[in-house]
Each structure stands twice: as C-alpha cells, then as structure tokens.
Amino acid sequence: MSKSFPLPKLTRAQVFLAAAGALVVFNLYTLTQETFKTVKLRQRHPYTFFGDRFRGIETFVGQAPYLGYYTDKNIEKDSRAAMQYAQAQLVLAPSILDLNNTGHEFIIFDCTTPQAAMAKIKEIGAKPLKANPYGIILAQNTDQAIGVNGDTEKTFDKTLPEQKQRP
Amino acid sequence: MIFLPFIISGAIGYLLLGLLTKKTAPLNFALKVTLGIGLGLGLSSHLTFYSFLFFNKLEPQIIIAAHIILLISLIALRMGDPKAGPLPPAACEAGRVPQGQDPSLFFRKYLIPIVISIFAVLIIVLVIIQARFYPYGGWDAWQVWNFKAKFLLLSGDNWKDLFSPELWRSSPHYPLLLPLINVWAWLFTNKPLDVVPMITSVSFTFLTIGLMCSALWQRTKNIFSLLPGFLLLTLPFFNLLATTQYCDIVLSFYCLAALVTLQEYKLVSGVFTGCLAFTKPEGMVAAMIICAIVFILTVRNFKDLWPFIWGLIAALLPAVAFHVLCSPGNQTFVNGLTSALKPATWERLQMIFGFLSVELTSNKWNGLWLLLLLGIVLGGRNLWTKNKITAGFLVLYLAVIIAYYEVNTYFEIKWWLSVSLNRILFSLLPLFMFWVFSGILPACGKERD
Secondary structure: OOOOOOOOOOOHHHHHHHHHHHHHHHHHHHHHHHHHHHHHHHHHOOOOOHHHHHOOOHHHHOOOOEEEEEOOOOOOOOHHHHHHHHHHHHHHOOOEEEEOOOOOOEEEEEOOOHHHHHHHHHHHOEEEEEEOOOOEEEEEEHHHHOOOOOOHHHHOOOOOHHHHHOO | OOOHHHHHHHHHHHHHHHHHOOOOOOOOHHHHHHHHHHHHHHHHHHHHHHHHHHHOOOOHHHHHHHHHHHHHHHHHHHHHOOOOOOOOHHHHHHOOOOOOOOOOHHHHHHHHHHHHHHHHHHHHHHHHHHHHHOOOOOHHHHHHHHHHHHHHHHOHHHHHHHHOHHHHHHOOOOOOHHHHHHHHHHOOOOOOOOHHHHHHHHHHHHHHHHHHHHHHHHHHOOHHHHHHHHHHHOOHHHHHHHOOOOOHHHHHHHHHHHHHOOOOOHHHHHHHHHHHHOOOHHHHHHHHHHHHHHHHHOOOOHHHHHHHHHHHHHHHHHHHHHHHHHOOOOOOOOEOOOOOOOOOOHHHHHHHHHHHHHHHOOHHHOOHHHHHHHHHHHHOHHHHHOOHHHHHHHHHHHHHHHHHHHHEOOOOHHHHHHHHHHHHHHHHHHHHHHHHHHHHHHHOOOOOO
C-alpha cells in the first residue's frame, strides 16, 4: 500500500553541516533585521556619548594629574550616573577623576540640579569657574588657586545657573 | 595614516612568522597572514611597553625607529634567503582546492569562490556598520581599555598613576596588550582618535575568524572550513561583543593562535601564549593551562619542550614585568573559602551552574551553543581523541573559571555573572567552533552512519 520514499543516507557530518548552514541563514536574517532596526533607531535618536558633556574642561585644568569629581547621585545604583562618570574619565584622561574628593584644586560637579552643585561649592568654599548647559560645573578650590591659575577670573562663565536666578 | 601602524605591524609579523616557521611544515597563506598580523600587533604592543619600562615614558620616535629597524632587518633576511619567494610553493599547494581532472572545474574554480566572496563582503559590510553604531564601544571600552590607552599616550612621566587606587574601577591589574596596540596606532595620528580602537577591534574580529577558518583548512582541506566563520560573523550578538572594543576578542585570537599552533609550531605557540598572558587576567590563566598541557605532552620527550619555552620566554617578559613592577594586584578579590563575612556557598555554586545553562540556551546566541552540542554528540570520539589538546584546554579553562566565580566572593554573583559570563563564553566561542568543526569535518563524505 504505502510506497516508501528513498531517503538519502546522510553522514553525521552532513547532518551537522546542514544544521549549521540553516543557522547561518537564520543568523543572516536576524543580523539584517537588527541592523535595519538600529539604523532606524539611530535616525530617530542619534548616539549620545555623555562624555561629550565634559569636553573643553581640559582647557581650564591644563595637565592637572587629579581632578575632584563630586556628584550627589548614587553612582553604585544609578547606572546612568556611573556611565557619565566613566565617560568623563575617558574624555578628561590623563587627569584622574577622584570621586567625591573635593580636596583637589579643580573639582567637577555633576549634581542632580545646578542649585545642589552651587550649594556644595559654597559649602566647601570653592570658586565656580565654568558651567555648561548640561549642568556640569567646574570649580576651583580657592585656597589652592593662588599662583596656580592666575587667569581663572577671565574664564568665569557669566551664565552660571545661580547667577541666572538672581533678580 | 590611520592604517599605517597596522600595516607595519602586519608586515613585521608576517615576515617574522616566516622566519620562525622556516624549519617546520608550511602554513597555508591565509593562516600565515592572520597569524602574522596578530603576531605583529602583539610585538608592537610589547615594544611600546618596553618604552615605558626603559625610558619611564612613551618615546614615539624610539618606538617607530625600532619598528622600522625590525622591518628592514626582516626584509633583508628574507631577501637574503634564496628559498623564500613571494609565496612558498608548499604554501600555495596547501591553500589550493584539490582540482585534478574534475569535470566540475568551473564550479569549483570560479562559482564557489565568487559566491563565497559576495557573501563575505556582505557580512563584512554588516559588521562594519554594526561597529559604527557604537563609536566609543561598550562600557569597559571607555572605563578600562580605551581609557588606559589614552592615559598611557598623554600622561608622560606620570604613566604609573594608571595603577593608583582611585582608578580601581578601571581594573588597574588588567594587563596592557590591547591599550598598547592602540597607543602604537595613535603614534601616527598624534592624538587619540576615537576611530583607532574601533579599527583595532574590527581587525581582531576578522583576524580571529580568519584564523579559525584557515586553521581548520590547514587541518582538514575542506571547503566547509569557512562555515564556522560565516556562523559567527552573522550572529548579531557575536558582532556586538566583538566590536565593543573590549579585550575579549583579542584574548580569543591569541588563545586560538596558541592552541592551533601547539602541535606543529611550538616556538610560535610559545610566543602566542606569552602574548595571551598580557591580554587579561583570564589570558594569564589560559596561558598557564596551555603551559601545563605542553608540559604533560612533552614529559616523555623533553627536547620538544624547548622551542615552546624559548618562544614563551621572549613573549612573556612584558606580562611578567607588568605583574612585578606595575600591577597593584586585584583589588576586587575576597577569598570565599576563608572569609567569614562573604563565604563561598553551595547556593553560589548552584547559581553559577544555573546561570550557565540559562546563558547557553539564551536566545541571543540564536541556538549556536545547541548546534555545538549537536556537533559534540555527532563528532563522538573524534573530538576527544584527534583534538584532545583543545578539548583538554576547554574543560580545564571552564573548570578554573567556574572555580573562580565560586571562590571570589567580592561581587554579588548574579550581577557578576550577568555582566561577565557571556563575554567569557564569547571569547571561547571561536576555539569551541574550531574544536567541533575540526572533529566533524575530516569525516565529511567518508563516514556513514
């Protein structure tokens, strides 16, 4: 009644290679899909590198081997804050960003609000030097400033957040 | 100008490899090229490191001069060798698809290479597009590898500050092979261009795949040696990890290089093992396992050990100097066997094995590990007898990694496994593929169930 079809006898290697070939086709499909998906995503949301927010600071701090990096964010739990710190470290290398150590001559403030940063700057008696639209503020410890960076007054950014709020 | 340092390193490595394998069986051309470029890049990294060691800072002129002198010397040696032509006849022979009087000559000679080339170009383009999605790489790229490279390039006399405790997040105990390759390449651009680490990672991706396929070809002479390369390069997750500018792909390359050359080219294998030890702490572990395997293999014939040892000594010096003179030691280690506060527990071990099984079957691998499992089943005894060195290495390495996860209780295990296990598996993947395919491919067309 039933006619048996002559099935080809496959070696173990042929079975394996057929499976591998099928996986290549599937992989290629997923790779193409993923690539197009990411291209579209990038068109809507261009790649953001948080380290870019710290570019230009090196022109103020020169070759300072250490910079303080103060943040009121929990860097252990807030991955975005940790990422920003890590990327800042890359951008500002070879200066070493000493986390939450305000004892260095220059300190970068990356706080939840500019007001929080300014409050901390006042608290430690530092002098704000530069702020940017991302809320990053560079300050200088006044007790260490004398004779080190005489032209800091010239570089003071008049658009500091605290000054904007003054009546 | 960006590619010039890579070309110089590649040329040095290719010529040097020719010198090191002069008295051994010929390597096929693709294998010689991939091994040569990897050897050259490793050597460039070592020369750059010696600049820091001997002059206590980066000396670009001296490093470039050393490379040029080395290149000229190798060219002179090659030209002086009457046997050395542009391509050794034996190597041509080894790299040729067997043709004979086959009526399907056209199919073999033209059609297959054309189809494969088109496919390869398409995949290469896709990989480069993927790499460009993340121009600064992944997290460890900016926190560890690229940061170290930039620091070494710009820090002058203060380069040892790289090992200061404030930088514990950048793992100061990690060796410097990858950062120093980038430093070497930046010497020609005079500034740390972001594109260079991307070029390095893409180069090592193709080198690793090229090495895997050409080593398989060297062993099996089977056209399907290309298949594992296509399998990996079409896997999105593999591409993602390969182009994140991490050191895992570099480790993968040197580990594969050290093992595929171990049987016939012991001197070269020793050199690659030395380079491997300078990649990452896992690389040092892998290098120690390879040394142990070599000692076991040559215990009856100690004379065979010497070429490996000479190669190893020459290439291991930077890794040893780094660990003795620079590395502050692992600051993220708690011995769970002795710690009462963070003990190594049975639950931790269960979590490791549980996570491993979840990871291996995860969708992101597109079933690749299951395919390899199928290959292990189908390959049978071949895998464990014909290729016992690779098998032994993989078993030992995985055992050490699992033991380390268990013993080092510094990190919360779930988080640690989630960020690192996939990268460890990724770095082993080309070697796994080589092992399984080299066990399966020789049986192609001969064995019947």
